[in-house]
Amino acid sequence: MTEIFGVPAPVLYGQLLLGLVNGSFYALLSLGLSLIFGLLNIVNFAHGTMYMLGAFLAYLLLEPLGLGYWWAILLVPLLAAGLGIVIERTILKRIYKLDHIYGLLVTFGLTMVIEGFVRVYFGVSGLRYAVPPSLQGMVDLGFMRLPIYRIWVIVAALGLCLVTWLVIERTRLGATLRAGTENPSLVQAFGVNVPLLVTLVFGWGVGLAAFAGVLAAPLMQLTPQIGHSIIITVFGVVVIGGMGSILGSIVTGLGLGLIEGLAKVYYPEASSTAIFVLMILVLLVRPHGLFGKQ
Amino acid sequence: MGETVLSLTGVNGWYGESHVLHGVDLDVRRGEVVSLIGRNGAGRTTILRAIMGLLDRREGRLEIRGHNMSTTPAYRIAKAGLGYCPEERGIFASLSCEENLLLPPVTRTDGGMAMSLDEIYAMFPNLKERAHSPGTRLSGGEQQMLAIARILRTGADILLLDEISEGLAPVIVQTLSRVIQDLKARGFTIVMVEQNFRFAAPLADRFFIIEHGRVVEEIAQADLAARADDIRTYLGV
Ligand SMILES: Nc1ncnc2c1ncn2[C@@H]1O[C@H](COP(=O)(O)OP(=O)(O)O)[C@@H](O)[C@H]1O
Numbered sequence: 144m145t146e147i148f149g150v151p152a153p154v155l156y157g158q159l160l161l162g163l164v165n166g167s168f169y170a171l172l173s174l175g176l177s178l179i180f181g182l183l184n185i186v187n188f189a190h191g192t193m194y195m196l197g198a199f200l201a202y203l204l205l206e207p208l209g210l211g212y213w214w215a216i217l218l219v220p221l222l223a224a225g226l227g228i229v230i231e232r233t234i235l236k237r238i239y240k241l242d243h244i245y246g247l248l249v250t251f252g253l254t255m256v257i258e259g260f261v262r263v264y265f266g267v268s269g270l271r272y273a274v275p276p277s278l279q280g281m282v283d284l285g286f287m288r289l290p291i292y293r294i295w296v297i298v299a300a301l302g303l304c305l306v307t308w309l310v311i312e313r314t315r316l317g318a319t320l321r322a323g324t325e326n327p328s329l330v331q332a333f334g335v336n337v338p339l340l341v342t343l344v345f346g347w348g349v350g351l352a353a354f355a356g357v358l359a360a361p362l363m364q365l366t367p368q369i370g371h372s373i374i375i376t377v378f379g380v381v382v383i384g385g386m387g388s389i390l391g392s393i394v395t396g397l398g399l400g401l402i403e404g405l406a407k408v409y410y411p412e413a414s415s416t417a418i419f420v421l422m423i424l425v426l427l428v429r430p431h432g433l434f435g436k437q
Numbered sequence: 438m439g440e441t442v443l444s445l446t447g448v449n450g451w452y453g454e455s456h457v458l459h460g461v462d463l464d465v466r467r468g469e470v471v472s473l474i475g476r477n478g479a480g481r482t483t484i485l486r487a488i489m490g491l492l493d494r495r496e497g498r499l500e501i502r503g504h505n506m507s508t509t510p511a512y513r514i515a516k517a518g519l520g521y522c523p524e525e526r527g528i529f530a531s532l533s534c535e536e537n538l539l540l541p542p543v544t545r546t547d548g549g550m551a552m553s554l555d556e557i558y559a560m561f562p563n564l565k566e567r568a569h570s571p572g573t574r575l576s577g578g579e580q581q582m583l584a585i586a587r588i589l590r591t592g593a594d595i596l597l598l599d600e601i602s603e604g605l606a607p608v609i610v611q612t613l614s615r616v617i618q619d620l621k622a623r624g625f626t627i628v629m630v631e632q633n634f635r636f637a638a639p640l641a642d643r644f645f646i647i648e649h650g651r652v653v654e655e656i657a658q659a660d661l662a663a664r665a666d667d668i669r670t671y672l673g674v
C-alpha cells in the first residue's frame with residue numbers, strides 16, 4: 144500500500160477530507176461571525192448556539208412535522224435569521240454604544256438561555272439525524288471512496304461562502320455594507336438606513352450558522368453542547384484570519400480544517416491545539432491577523 | 438435670492454457630555470453660497486454635523502425647506518436634499534473610486550438637481566481615470582474631488598462642504614474654486630466651512646463668524662472690504 148511520510152495514503156486522504164469538511168464549517172461560521180463583528184462591533188458568543196439550534200430545528204421539523212432534510216435546509220436558516228432579527232431588534236441594539244465586553248456578555252447570556260431551552264425540550268442524550276436518502280452512499284475514485292454526503296457538505300458550504308463573498312465584493316449592497324463597516328455614521332448621513340442594514344446582517348450571519356448546523360446534523364450526535372467546541376475553534380479562525388475580513392475567514396477556515404486533519408494523522412496529540420499554537424504565532428507576527436488591516 | 442431652505446434656531450449640540458454648540462442661529466437661502474468662518478475649534482464642523490444629525494445630542498430647531506426636521510433620524514436628513522462632504526473626506530478604503538462615487542443613494546429625483554455620472558466625470562476627469570483604484574490610493578486632491586463628486590448625483594441641492602481646500606496644492610485649490618462657481622451657477626445651495634479665508638472670500642455671498650459654538654456675526658459679501666480688520670481679529674490672523 145502506498146505510504147506518504149509513513150502514513151497509508153487512504154488514511155491520509157480520509158483525514159484530509161474530514162479536514163475539508165470541518166474547514167467548510169469553520170468557514171461558514173467564521174464568515175458570519177466576521178460579518179457581524181464588522182458591522183455590529185459585537186463578538187457574537189451565541190454563534191455556536193445558532194449552529195446548534197440549526198441542527199435541532201432540522202430535527203424538530205422532521206420529528207413532529209415530517210418535513211425532511213431539503214425542507215430543513217431551506218427553512219431552518221430562515222427561521223434562525225428571523226430569531227436573530229428579533230434578538231438584534233430587542234436586545235443587541237441597546238448595547239452598540241457600550242464596550243465590546245457587553246456584547247460578549249449579552250450573547251453569552253443568550254447562549255445559556257437558548258441551550259437551557261434545548262436541554263429541557265430534547266434532553267442531554269444525543270439525538271440522531273439520518274443522512275437524507277438522496278445523499279447516501281459512496282463514490283469510488285479509484286484511490287479512495289468518498290461518502291457522497293461529505294462531498295455535498297463541502298460543495299454546499301463553500302458555495303454559500305462564495306455567494307456571500309460575491310454579494311459583498313461585487314454588488315451595490317455589498318459596497319454599502321463595506322462602507323458601513325468602515326464608517327457607519329457617514330453612510331447614515333448619505334441616507335442609508337444603517338440600523339436596518341445592521342439588523343439584516345445579523346440575520347444573515349445567524350442564518351449562515353444555522354445552515355451550517357443543518358449540514359452538520361447528519362454527521363454527529365446532536366446534543367445541546369455541540370456549539371461549544373466549534374465556537375472556540377471558530378474564534379481562533381477569525382482571529383487568525385483577521386477580525387472582520389471576509390476572505391480571511393473563508394480561506395483561514397478551510398486552511399485550518401486541513402491543518403487539523405494533517406495533525407490528526409501525523410501528530411494526533413496536537414490536533415486540537417494546533418489552531419491555537421498557530422494563532423499565537425500569527426498574532427506575534429501580524430497582530431491584526433493574516434488578512435486584517437493595518 | 439430665494440426663500441430660506443435651511444435654518445437653525447437656538448441649536449445646542451453635545452459630544453458625549455461636552456456641550457459644544459450654544460444656541461446657533463443660522464439661515465441659508467436657495468442658491469446662496471454661505472461660509473462659516475472662525476478659529477480652529479470654534480464649532481464650525483460641529484454645526485455641519487448637527488445639521489446632518491451626527492451628534493450624540495442636539496436640541497433646538499432645524500428646518501429644511503420649511504419642514505421641521507428637529508427630530509428626524511440621521512438617515513432621513515439626506516432625503517430632504519442635503520449632501521455632506523466631511524472634513525476628513527470620508528473616502529472608504531475598501532471601496533473603489535467608482536464604488537465610493539455610487540455609494541450615496543439617489544434620494545431625490547424630482548428636484549432636477551442630480552448630475553449624471555457623465556456630467557460628474559466631465560467635471561472631474563481624474564475620477565474617471567481612477568474609477569477602479571481603491572478609494573484611499575487616490576491623491577489628496579483626487580480624494581477631495583471624489584468626496585464632493587459623490588454628493589452631486591444624489592439629487593441633493595444643499596451641499597455642506599467642510600474645509601475642502603485644506604492641505605491641497607494651490608493649483609488644486611483653484612480647480613475647487615471653479616467647481617464651486619460652477620455648482621453655484623447650476624443652482625446648488627452651498628454651506629462651506631473654511632479656514633482658508635482667501636479661498637472663501639470671492640465665493641461666498643454671506644459669511645457667518647463662529648465663536649465658542651455660536652454665530653457671533655453675519656457679514657455680507659458687499660461689506661467684506663469694510664470689515665476686513667474685524668474679520669482678521671475674529672480669525673486671529
Ligand atoms: N469628537 C469630539 N468629541 C469631543 N469634543 C469634540 C469632538 N470634535 C470636536 N470637539 C470639540 O468641539 C469643539 C468644536 O470643534 P469643531 O466643530 O471641530 O471646530 P472647528 O470645525 O470650528 O475647528 C472643539 O472644542 C473641539 O475640541
Ligand SMILES: [Mg+2]
Nearest residue numbers: 481482483524
Ligand atoms: Mg472643523
